[in-house]
Amino acid sequence: MRKAAATAAGSGKQRFQFQGGIQFYKSRGQHILKNPLVVQSIVQKAGLKSTDIVLEIGPGTGNLTVKLLEVAKKVIAVELDPRMVLELQRRVQGTPQANHLQIIQGDVLKTELPYFDVCVANIPYQISSPLTFKLLSHRPLFRAAVIMFQKEFAMRLVAKPADPLYCRLSVNTQLLARVDHLLKVGKNNFRPPPKVDSSVVRIEPRNPLPPVSFKEWDGLVRLCFNRKNKTLGSIFRQKNVVQLVERNRKAVMANEDGMDVDDDGSKCQTKEMLLEILEKGKYLDKRSSKLTQDDFLTLLASFNKAGVHFSS
Structure with a gap:
């Protein structure tokens, strides 16, 4: 061989x-x-x-x-x-x-x-x-x-x-x-x-495969492992992460409604929402390097339920 x-x-x-x-x-x-x-x-x-x-x-x-x-x-x-x-x-x-x-x-x-x-x-x-x-x-x-x-x-x-x-x-x-x-x-x-x-x-x-979008999954995991030893709270406070989530949110809303979404200064609201989701799931102080598959699945489901997406 x-x-x-x-x-x-x-x-x-x-x-x-x-x-x-x-x-x-x-x-x-x-x-x-x-x-x-x-x-x-x-x-x-x-x-x-x-x-x-x-x-x-x-x-x-x-x-x-x-x-x-x-x-x-x-x-x-x-x-x-x-x-x-x-x-x-x-x-x-x-x-x-x-x-x-x-x-x-x-x-x-x-x-x-x-x-x-x-x-x-x-x-x-x-x-x-x-x-x-x-x-x-x-x-x-x-x-x-x-x-x-x-x-x-x-x-x-x-x-x-x-x-x-x-x-x-x-x-x-x-x-x-x-x-x-x-x-x-x-x-x-x-x-x-x-x-x-x-x-x-x-x-x-795995058969059947987990019922998640791999693009969404990989988008979340990529963000988390860019700084895998930092807390998730620290990661999702970063300006570039908030901007990415905001762009994806607007793109999804535009596709669903068929119209552009105005920039109404909602970046601050997006940041607060991200941190609220993390706090509610008790992930704010956790690090990616110690999260299990179930943790990531739960986290992605919580974000998606709130309209947060990681691939547009």
């Missing part, structure tokens, strides 16, 4: 000669997972069924792919590098597995993904966040994704309130999915070794 490139990188940089004459590029995140025990552990932890269609991102030369094909009904591999596509085709050519492998050559972030039951991926670090949310927006919902990330990114995904790594990424991901840490993978398990260690995470989309 190899970290596949999401975008083309400059040729000639950080090359590494590998078997078969194929050159790998650290600058593209290309690393071979050389430990077969780790590969087997990932397959086991994916919990595959014989009827499953598996989406593999960045198959590389196919170390993981062939193991997935032994268990799953079908593997759909998305690979950007045409050299890897040819190597993977050669590896399964003439075997019964060849009929169960579909290869899509392209950038996974720009590719319309087909139906799949489980995703298994060892991805380049630079696409971790956009790929995670692309998968979570995929429909129909898949059962699970087992993905290897840079260790710190993985720890942010699973972080809980009061954890130093708890952040907007943690809150947004955990709104949409259950996230569990499965396995630490040291950098020496790769050839060539990356600069940092990795971790394998299991992501299970």
Whole structure:
């Protein structure tokens, strides 16, 4: 299994000669997972069924792919590098597995993904966040994704309130999915070794999803985590926050009434309203870094009920 490139990188940089004459590029995140025990552990932890269609991102030369094909009904591999596509085709050519492998050559972030039951991926670090949310927006919902990330990114995904790594990424991901840490993978398990260690995470989309607008949710969470260690009272007293809420309020009212809303000096009233909502919910002196998912859901519902929105 190899970290596949999401975008083309400059040729000639950080090359590494590998078997078969194929050159790998650290600058593209290309690393071979050389430990077969780790590969087997990932397959086991994916919990595959014989009827499953598996989406593999960045198959590389196919170390993981062939193991997935032994268990799953079908593997759909998305690979950007045409050299890897040819190597993977050669590896399964003439075997019964060849009929169960579909290869899509392209950038996974720009590719319309087909139906799949489980995703298994060892991805380049630079696409971790956009790929995670692309998968979570995929429909129909898949059962699970087992993905290897840079260790710190993985720890942010699973972080809980009061954890130093708890952040907007943690809150947004955990709104949409259950996230569990499965396995630490040291950098020496790769050839060539990356600069940092990795971790394998299991992501299970929530079904049904919470009945909230993700844009509204993310708008609130973004504001809160801009200054995550300040009190919410301090955050919502800021002039730019009050102005944002006021603009959104006017935009919503204009859309509903079909007319412009005059600026009647209501910014002061908006500020008072925000602080009143926080005080009523006993959130005035609380900090974002210690709020739970339920806290954010309650807070968003209270704001929306009062006509306060975070995306116009």
